[in-house]
Amino acid sequence: MLSEQSTATVRATLPAVGGALGTITERFYAGLFAAHPELLRDLFNRGNQAAGTQRQALAGSVAAFATHLLEHPGQRPDAMLRRIAHKHASLGVAPEQYAVVHEHLFAAIAEVLGDAVTPEVAAAWDEVYWLMANALIAVEQRLREERGGHTWRTWEVVERVAETEDVATFRLRPADGGPVREFLAGQYVSVRVALADGARQKRQYSLSGVPGPGLRQISVKRVRESGAPAGEVSNHLHAHVRVGDVLELSEPYGDLVLDAASDTPLLLASAGIGVTPMTAMLAHLADSGHRAPVTVVHGDRSPAAHALRADHQAYAGKLPDAAVHFWYEHDAPADAHSGLVDLTGVAVAPGTHAYLCGPLPFMRAVRTQLIAKGVAPADVHYEVFGPDLWLAGQD
The missing domain is CATH 3.40.50.80 (Nucleotide-binding domain of ferredoxin-NADP reductase (FNR) module)
Structure with missing residues (x-):
């Protein structure tokens, strides 16, 4: 895991880095999207970016990973990594994108902390980043291989049900007529839609039931929060998607699945x-x-x-x-x-x-x-x- 030299440096600098992570992640995303606007358009959730929740989540995961390395040097926080990896794999995050994230994240760290980022400090936190990144890359690769490689598949809406005023269920079948993989109860799929501004935004929706052989079912709540881009995908699905229309879905992912023997309450x-x-x-x-x-x-x-x-x-x-x-x-x-x-x-x-x-x-x-x-x-x-x-x- 983390080398002895880097452990000492990370332990000494974690309070300063952790305390500045909110500012660091804000600068990171600003620099990342300025250099790669296609990532905000087609990969990252624009609503979460506008609300700042993605920045909070990134800061929290980095801090949690570093803290775990210090407190449990012989272990890896597999539960946390597995949860992130499932979300990344369902969205189609590619291994090479971790190098892009590294470039802009460390530029933000240097910008925010200034002279405090000595070569020794930079090397220690670089080690933390790549321990986390390489672990995620390996888990995500395995998840994709288990599903035959990550591909987006086109599905046709065969039924739409108004569950409540704000929730609609969409039942879908593969447009290619091919077989449908089984899923584990509790898993979700990513749905990719083309919006009016040309963006291809993705959202994750739980598979909400077992509608029948060869079918998938998602139930989508319309987010009525005012101000774009909050709820832009859920509102698009509610306003525009009807029986006969098609959607792009990922394979099922997610680690909140039943794992209990038949005698477990x-x-x-x-x-x-x-x-x-x-x-x-x-x-x-x-x-x-x-x-x-x-x-x-x-x-x-x-x-x-x-x-x-x-x-x-x-x-x-x-x-x-x-x-x-x-x-x-x-x-x-x-x-x-x-x-x-x-x-x-x-x-x-x-x-x-x-x-x-x-x-x-x-x-x-x-x-x-x-x-x-x-x-x-x-x-x-x-x-x-x-x-x-x-x-x-x-x-």
Whole structure:
């Protein structure tokens, strides 16, 4: 891992570098996009760039990786790397792009820290960067090879369903009529669309169910935030994509997948559009004959805003030992709870593995309650839509 000399230098400079990472990443992206505008147009999420969340995620991942190297010199943070690698592989990030990132990132470090970046400091952080980059390149290459190489495939929309006012489900089949690879419940695909300004933006959407042999299904929430480019892809899909239209999809990726024996109790907790991977997981559990207890938890604004609500209930109803708990802020029916998700009265079986998807405040609150109920922190798994700000020191 990190050499002895570089370890001492990184340990001494981590507070200064870590404290400046926000400014460094801001300068980095400005320089990167000035030199390579095609990356902002066709690779990076323009909404996340405008909001600054991608900068936070990058700073957090670099700091987390460096800290791990210092605190656990004999280990590699594979969980963090695997999560990033899945996202990169689904977007089609190429190995040679890491050299481009290195050039502009280290130019930003030198610009922000000035004379503090001695040759020794630069060499130590260069070692940190390439340890992380080469590990990601290797994992991403393996992921692509497992899927026959990264290619974009054209899919035809065969059905569109209005789940709620703001969520639409698109069912798709390959336009070439070829076979469809199986996916693991909880995974997502990248969708690439051509926008009016010529950009080919990509977004990742969970596979929200099992619609039938040879089909894929995604459920897309329209982001109504004002000001471009927030929600530009979701609004494009809602406004322009109908039955008979085509979309470009990647193969399925993602590491939030069910990995439990048939006798393992499970808890699937979601909020809002975080329901999408959970419905796929429930469908898988029902099809595979899962017999251990399954606790289903979901929070939403109202029953009318609860996308895939019928599927959520139906799949859970097929399980022999399932308990369903829904919370609604408004218009809660008699069989649901009013307000925000609160696990105080929810029984959690010993040895439960929990899977969470939803806004970060929701997942932090649920995780805290689960740990208080005796669930091991290592058995609480999560999925974040967009840049992983949990890694950015927000936990």
